[in-house]
Amino acid sequence: MNRVAVIDYGMGNLHSVAKAVEHVGDNLQVSVTADEKTMLNADRIIFPGVGAMRDCMGEIKRLGIDDMLRRLVEDRPVFGICVGMQALMQHSEENGGVDCIGLFEGNVVRFPKDMVGEDGDHLKVPHMGWNEVKQTGTHPMWNNIEDNSRFYFVHSYFVTPTSHDDVVGESAYPETFTAALAKKNVFAVQFHPEKSQTVGLQLYKNFLEWDGCV
Amino acid sequence: MTLAKRIIPCLDCENGRVVKGVQFVDIRDAGDPVEIAKRYCDQGADEITFLDITASHEGRQTTIDTVRDIAGQVFIPLTVGGGIRTLQDIRDMLNAGADKVAINTSAVYNPDFVREAADKFGSQCIVVAIDAKKVSGEGEPDKWEIFTHGGRNPTGLDAVEWAKKMVANGAGEILLTSMDRDGTKDGFDLALNRAISEAVSVPLIASGGVGNLQHLVEGITEGKADAVLAASIFHFGEYSIPEAKEYMAGKGIVVR
Incomplete structure (x- = not known):
């Protein structure tokens, strides 16, 4: 039995994530949860996120998910998605500035105004x-996914990691920005694999097979 | 690496069935929304939009169950519109698996609703749907007005100014339907789309009037839309999504 906990802090659309995971795995137990015991019992953790950072971090802190995540990443794979990825950074400039969890060094900034294609x-x-x-680093999570595959993005902010070593995927709009981060047991993406059809489902499949610590 | 322009089939639904109104009046049945959504997803549609076209008029909520069924089978973005009036309506739709909600009439009656919704759920899931009709006469500068309730009720609001206001309030995307063109197959109102696309900072979905694949191309090249939405040309098998993409790519448009 592969136990997957999708962390639920009340910010929408987690069932899409759960359904996508269920779609690609066998012998699975997928829980959408904020329950401490369920998270600790899970083999794998998915940390999604949708919405405004101030509200997200407010709920993450209120539920103690920040401390829980620091503990979970020690000994099991964690997959951060979209605002979940952003929340793993140190600070976001959204909503006038919000301190985040800080598992990755670096910040979250907004796309500039007046960009021209x-x-x-x-x-x-x-x-x-x-x-x-573009896959800028090898990683088991990229298995069976063609380089330069198209994924579905929807975001106004993006992460700027301090260390380029953490970057495993890049996109461009029009300037290059970080689309995927990885460090030890954590893999995180700015796009939505659960909305990226075949390639997105493959990423979840890879996550179910990844044992962490590259 | 370039962002692709999107093709969005639209499922206009009533009583759990996909319908497509000609000028929103003469309605034909085109089938089961879950099956159709799945078919479009398999064909390579970039998103699906699900609109309960009568929700606003008859006070009917969009069927949450249908949304949940679609979301369970398609792994591309799903926008849901029709009868979105409260923050709870939005939460219900997001929880059912929608990625975005389209707010139309409620925004006109209460523009602050868009601000509250964007503050609560983030701009990325708030689409403001605008139904506009040309009100300027021959020889006058172009002017379009917002209409509600399937094009029945004029509001006196200027469409371009309204779009700017909605974006200032937190709309993450504009779904723009020309009421003059909807159902006509004469092509998008390109001047309307261009006027609004160039006035706002967020993506614009062009809607209303698609009759052939060249119309999709024009919506992007001349209407400056970021995505093109169509219903009947896809529902009735006149064109498939892959045909549309091949045609657009042939005209130099980046597609997935």
């Missing part, structure tokens, strides 16, 4: 839609 058109924010992800 190759065709001269004004680029919109949020960065919304299917963009290519």
Whole structure:
């Protein structure tokens, strides 16, 4: 039995994550939960996130999920998604500035205003839609996923890790930004694998097979 | 690495069935929303939009069960609109598996609702749906007005100003439907789309009037839309999603 805990801190759309995981795995027990015991009993942790950072971090701290995550990453794989990835950084400039969990060194910043694309058109924010992800580091999570595959993004903020060693995937809008981070037992992505059809489902499949600590 | 332009089939639903109104009046049945959504996902649609077109008019909530069924089988983004009036409505839809909600009438009656919703759930899941109709006459500068209730009720609101206000209030995306073109198959109102796309900082989905694949191309190249939405050309098998993508790619548009 592969026990997967999808951490629920009340910020939407976790069932899509759970359904995608259930879709690709056998002999699974997927729990959408904030229960301490369930998280500690899980073999793998998914840390998703949707919404405004101030509210997310408020709930994460209120439920003690920040401390719990620091403990969980010690001995099992953790998969951060979108705002979940951003919450793993030290600080976000969203909502006037919010301190985050700090598992990765670096911050979360907004796409600048007045970005212009190759065709001269004004680029919109949020960065919304299917963009290519270049795999900048080898990682078991990229197994069977073609380099430069398109994943679904929707975000106005992106992470700026201090150490480039943590970066395993990049995209561009129009400047290059970090799309995937990895360190020890943690793999985190800015895009939504549960909304990225075949390649996204493959990423979840890889997570179910990944035992952490590359 | 370039962001692809999106093709979004739209399921206009009533009583759990996909329908497509011609000018929102003459409605034809095009089948089961779950099956259709799944088919589009398999074909390579970039997103699915599910609109309960009568929700606003008859006070009906969009069927949460249908949303849950779709979300359980398609692993691409799902936007749900129709009858979204309260923060609880939004939470219900997100919990059922929707990624975004489209707010239309409620935004007109209470613009602060969009601000509250964006503050609570983040702009990325708040789409403001705008139904606009041209009100300027021949020889006058272009002017479009917002209509509610499936195009029945004028509001006196200027469409471009309204779009800017909604974005200032936190809308993460605009779904723009030309009421003059909807159901006509004459193509998007390109001037309307361009006017709004260039006035706002967020992505614009063009809707209303698609009759052929060249219309999709024009929506992006001339209407400056970031995504194009269509229903009947896909529902009735006139064109498939792969055909649409191949055609657009042939015209130099980046697609997935």
